Amino acid sequence: xxxxxxxxxxxxxxxxxxxxxxxxxxxxxxxxx
Amino acid sequence: xxxxxxxxxxxxxxxxxxxxxxxxxxxxxxxxxxxxxxxxxxxxxxxxxxxxxxxxxxxxxxxxxxxxxxxxxxxxxxxxxxxxxxxxxxxxxxxxxxxxxxxxxxxxxxxxxxxxxxxxxxxxxxxxxxxxxxxxxxxxxxxxxxxxxxxxxxxxxxxxxxxxxxxxxxxxxxxxxxxxxxxxxxxxxxxxxxxxxxxxxxxxxxxxxxxxxxxxxxxxxxxxxxxxxxxxxxxxxxxxxxxxxxxxxxxxxxxxxxxxxxxxxxxxxxxxxxxxxxxxxxxxxxxxxxxxxxxxxxxxxxxxxxxxxxxxxxxxxxxxxxxxxxxxxxxxxxxxxxxxxxxxxxxxxxxxxxxxxxxxxxxxxxxxxxxxxxxxxxxxxxxxxxxxxxxxxxxxxxxxxxxxxxxxxxxxxxxxxxxxxxxxxxxxxxxxxxxxxxxxxxxxxxxxxxxxxxxxxxxxxxxxxxxxxxxxxxxxxxxxxxxxxxxxxxxxxxxx
Numbered sequence: 001x002x003x004x005x006x007x008x009x010x011x012x013x014x015x016x017x018x019x020x021x022x023x024x025x026x027x028x029x030x031x032x033x
Numbered sequence: 034x035x036x037x038x039x040x041x042x043x044x045x046x047x048x049x050x051x052x053x054x055x056x057x058x059x060x061x062x063x064x065x066x067x068x069x070x071x072x073x074x075x076x077x078x079x080x081x082x083x084x085x086x087x088x089x090x091x092x093x094x095x096x097x098x099x100x101x102x103x104x105x106x107x108x109x110x111x112x113x114x115x116x117x118x119x120x121x122x123x124x125x126x127x128x129x130x131x132x133x134x135x136x137x138x139x140x141x142x143x144x145x146x147x148x149x150x151x152x153x154x155x156x157x158x159x160x161x162x163x164x165x166x167x168x169x170x171x172x173x174x175x176x177x178x179x180x181x182x183x184x185x186x187x188x189x190x191x192x193x194x195x196x197x198x199x200x201x202x203x204x205x206x207x208x209x210x211x212x213x214x215x216x217x218x219x220x221x222x223x224x225x226x227x228x229x230x231x232x233x234x235x236x237x238x239x240x241x242x243x244x245x246x247x248x249x250x251x252x253x254x255x256x257x258x259x260x261x262x263x264x265x266x267x268x269x270x271x272x273x274x275x276x277x278x279x280x281x282x283x284x285x286x287x288x289x290x291x292x293x294x295x296x297x298x299x300x301x302x303x304x305x306x307x308x309x310x311x312x313x314x315x316x317x318x319x320x321x322x323x324x325x326x327x328x329x330x331x332x333x334x335x336x337x338x339x340x341x342x343x344x345x346x347x348x349x350x351x352x353x354x355x356x357x358x359x360x361x362x363x364x365x366x367x368x369x370x371x372x373x374x375x376x377x378x379x380x381x382x383x384x385x386x387x388x389x390x391x392x393x394x395x396x397x398x399x400x401x402x403x404x405x406x407x408x409x410x411x412x413x414x415x416x417x418x419x420x421x422x423x424x425x426x427x428x429x430x431x432x433x434x435x436x437x438x439x440x441x442x443x444x445x446x447x448x449x450x451x452x453x454x455x456x457x458x459x460x461x462x463x464x465x466x467x468x469x470x471x472x473x474x475x476x477x478x479x480x481x482x483x484x485x486x487x488x489x490x491x492x493x494x495x496x497x498x499x500x501x502x503x504x505x506x507x508x509x510x511x512x513x514x515x516x517x518x519x520x521x522x523x524x525x526x527x528x529x
Contacts, residue, residue: 020287
């Protein structure tokens, strides 16, 4: 695997799975404490 | 609003059911192939953009319609878009039902190949092309496995939302992820597998400038996430009052995209790992969905140590992915029957009988199946634009306010801009598919399997039927018609 493909893979991982975890962990603003 | 107390037990339950709906056979057998054929890395960028621009706003519109009305596609359109526009909800419901009919057949194929793999029926040296053709030419087999798939789906829906749908998806969705991870790790342990990873992640700026990359990306986003089918609208009926719309729409979209990526990381290295040569791997990827899966992969698996076991696991993952999506389509049908007064159990039985009967033509003829896949797959773009019409009619700011009232994140003006782009996306992608259909036929006006006139006739025919059924179905829905549902909003009043 070329180094450019490895960089692309890491970038895609961060965006695809990072996006998922970011939105999955948003708290409910109506719940206090 | 009708009193409907059925709710998912938790946010996790809702998300797993929704992901089961979104992640289907297309994620496993179409996404990796289309991604590889369209410059890998460039397609991954285009697909994510397409998912956020097309699928996320549609998921939000569907969710607010389902959550507020607590009705299926027919009733939600009646109450949100006005009585005379009920036909749009009926059209969308029929479109998803038409997909359900042949999707059950696909689920049956995957179950059949899982049983073949598990029983050692896929041996080295078996002519898998002949095996596949013989299977398709044996109606007793194709119908039997279609009935098995429909029967399992019908039974789960019959059990109810929490005891059937939610429990099934709590088992199915984590199983799919684990199975894909197992297949991925196993394939990546083979030396040739990394060529598949290179194929998947090769960066290509030139690829981002190709129209085909974007056309395939928007098509995949429209089909893969399940937005615009009416499925999320149906599931949103069972959301709790405090369940969020904004963040959940993104979670479902990113989860579908992430699992598509996972599927590509399992399938592409797998093809290179088990293909006897690079030429054979390229031939496998150049074939269609069924060719890749049931001919090439079925032939390659038994040729290497441990291949039979992993072949069986692969087909099991395909079967349960297809089943989870099939469940959402049966639920959509069932909910529309419930809205006109059927009990849950009666609605589930009637939906299953309809599924079995109308799935038989696709089980009998591959050409019919393939043609229906094209007609109603492209038809989903029409469904999507109908949802956009509802949002536009309600007022984009107005519907965004409603979404924000039920969201844990703030949905900004970008939502309006995406929905405003819908007509441009629709005309471009829809027109491109019609043109594709013309290139697969002798001419536009020949009634052939894939010709534009064959597609248009079915869409317009369904349009006429749904217009004729409009008033009858609108009046049959038991929940009261809330003509002022949106008008009150415009005046700053409360909807509930």
